[in-house]
Amino acid sequence: xxxxxxxxxxxxxxxxxxxxxxxxxxxxxxxxxxxxxxxxxxxxxxxxxxxxxxxxxxxxxxxxxxxxxxxxxxxxxxxxxxxxxxxxxxxxxxxxxxxxxxxxxxxxxxxxxxxxxxxxxxxx
Numbered sequence: 001x002x003x004x005x006x007x008x009x010x011x012x013x014x015x016x017x018x019x020x021x022x023x024x025x026x027x028x029x030x031x032x033x034x035x036x037x038x039x040x041x042x043x044x045x046x047x048x049x050x051x052x053x054x055x056x057x058x059x060x061x062x063x064x065x066x067x068x069x070x071x072x073x074x075x076x077x078x079x080x081x082x083x084x085x086x087x088x089x090x091x092x093x094x095x096x097x098x099x100x101x102x103x104x105x106x107x108x109x110x111x112x113x114x115x116x117x118x119x120x121x122x123x124x
Contacts, residue, residue, distance in 0.1 A: 056073060057070070
């Protein structure tokens with residue numbers, strides 16, 4: 001359904017009150033349209049995510065509870081992403097520090113050792 005075909009707010013409110021199944025069909029069609037417009041490699045993940053959203057809507061006591069449950073899902077997901085990115089950043093910083101330390105140590109131990117029996121070069 002294009003933006004031009006989409007019902008206005010008042011029509012959607014009327015559907016919610018008097019024709020909830022019709023509103024649900026519009027919702028399903030829009031969700032499927034968004035999933036289908038995504039690249040093929042993301043379809044499975046998006047359908048799984050929609051399954052989780054639908055499960056929260058079913059478990060909810062009312063529409064507000066559904067909204068809160070889905071909002072909590074999003075916040076948890078963003079929190080997990082934040083943690084992952086921070087962990088990656090810390091690992092990257094640690095790796096750089098280790099490489100810098102190794103480089104410093106390598107420069108500290110680059111003296112040439114001469115063994116007995118070998119002729120040492122003359123100082124210039």
